[in-house]
Amino acid sequence: MEAATHLRRATVSAHGDRVAIDGLVVQDETAARLVREREEAGADPAEMVADAIEIGARVLDREQTGANAEFVKNEFEKVSKSVEAEFGDRARAVAEQLGEKVDAVFHPDTGHLSKSLEELFSDGSSTAVQHRVKELVAEALQRSHADLRKQFASADEGVNPLADFKARTVDAIRQADDRQSKSQRALLAQMHELEKQLQGLRDEKQKLEELADERERGTAKGRSYEEAVAEAIDRVAEVQGDSCDAVGDELGTGGKKGDVVVGVDGCSGPARGRIVFEAKDRRLSKPQFLEELDRAREQRDADFAVLVVPGEDEVPARLHALREYQGDKIIAVFDPEDGSSLELEFAYRVARARVTALREGADEIDAAAVRSTVARAVSAMDDVRKIKSQLTTAQNGIGGAREMVEALEAKVRAELAQIDAALASADVELAPADAEPARVTPPAPEPDDGQGALL
Structure with a gap:
C-alpha cells in the first residue's frame, strides 16, 4: 500500500478494541478500486475498509514479531562480540603490565635479580618475588572483576551494553506470553464447543440405536x-x-x-x-x-x-x-x-x-x-x-x-x-348431508362356538 497523503491532519485513536479514524486519506490504487467496486455493487464500502485494516493489522503484527526476533538476535551477537573484545583488551593490558614488571626484575642487563636473588627468592623473606606477583595479579583480577560486574549490573544503556537487550527480551517474552494466553483461552473455548457438539452427536446416535433396537424388538406397535x-x-x-x-x-x-x-x-x-x-x-x-x-x-x-x-x-x-x-x-x-x-x-x-x-x-x-x-x-x-x-x-x-x-x-x-x-x-333414501347419520345398533351376537359365523 502506498504512503498516505494527508489533506488535513488525520486523527487516529484507539478505544478499547476499536480504532477511530478521522480525516485520513489513503492514496492507493488497489484500495480505491475495491471501494469503488463495492459502491457500484450497492454494498457498504466501510465494511471493505474495515476488513482491509483488520487484515493489514494482522500482517503487520506478524511481520513486527519476526523483525523483533531478528533484531534481538543481531543485538545479542553484537554485544557478545563487544564483551569478548573488551575482555581481550583488558587481558592484554594485564599481560603487558605483568611483562613490564617481570622485565624490571628479570632483565639480564637492567634487572636487579642477580643482586638480590637470595633475598627475593628466599623462603623466609616477606618481599619475595612470588609473593609480590601473586598480590599484583590478585589486585588486577579483582579490579577487572569489579569493573565488569559494575558495568553489566548498571541499568544505564550507555554503561551496560546488555541493558537494551534485557529490556527488549523481557518485553518480547511478556508479549509472547499474552498472545499464548489468548490463544489458549480461544482453544479452550473451541474445545468446549466441540465437546458440546460431540455430546449432541453421541445423544443422537444413541437415540437412533435405541429406535433400531425398539424396531427389532417389535415395539412401538409394530x-x-x-x-x-x-x-x-x-x-x-x-x-x-x-x-x-x-x-x-x-x-x-x-x-x-x-x-x-x-x-x-x-x-x-x-x-x-x-x-x-x-x-x-x-x-x-x-x-x-x-x-x-x-x-x-x-x-x-x-x-x-x-x-x-x-x-x-x-x-x-x-x-x-x-x-x-x-x-x-x-x-x-x-x-x-x-x-x-x-x-x-x-x-x-x-x-x-x-x-x-x-x-x-x-x-x-x-x-x-x-x-x-x-x-x-x-x-x-x-x-x-x-x-x-x-x-x-x-x-x-x-x-x-x-x-x-x-x-x-x-x-x-x-x-x-x-x-x-x-x-x-338398493333404492335407499339417504339422510341429508348436514345431518348426523343414525347409528344402527348391531344385533346381539349369537352364542359363539369358537368357529365364528358368516354374514
Missing part, C-alpha cells in the same frame, strides 16, 4: 407393519371411492386404539359409515381380540372393526381368519412380503357391505343374495388357501397351480363385485 397395512388399505379404498386415514398416532375418543380408519364413500361426500382396522404383528388371545376391537370401534366411532395380522400363526387362539364375530368384527391375514392383499381386500369388502347394510337399512338389500355371495367367496378363499399351502410344499406344477390361484382370486373379486352391485341396486 410401526413397519402398520405402515404396510395402511398402504394396502389405502389402495383398496381408492378403488372403492372411500377415504382412508392412518390414525395410529392420533388421539381418538379416550385413546389411540385403531391404526387405520376408512370412511365409506368418503371421497364423494360425507362418509356413510366408518371401518376401523387394527394391525397386530403378535398373537392375541380371544378376550384380548374382542377387547381391542371393541375399544377401537368406540374410540374411532366406527361401525365395524377388522383385525389384520401377518400370518395364520398370529390369528387369535380358537378363532379363524375371514370369519365374522359378534356381527361387527372380522380377522384378515396380510403379509407384506407375500405380495397378495386378497384376504385383506375380502375383509375390507365384507366390512364395507356390513356397514352399508346397517346404514341404509336391511329392507332395501337382498340379504339372502349377499349371504350367498359371501359364502361362495369364503369357499373360494378356502380353496385359495389350500392351493397356496400346497404351493409352499410342492415344487412341480407350480405354474399351473399359480394360474388356478389367479383364476380363483378373480372369481373371489367377481363375487365381491356382485356384493357391491347388490348394495348399489
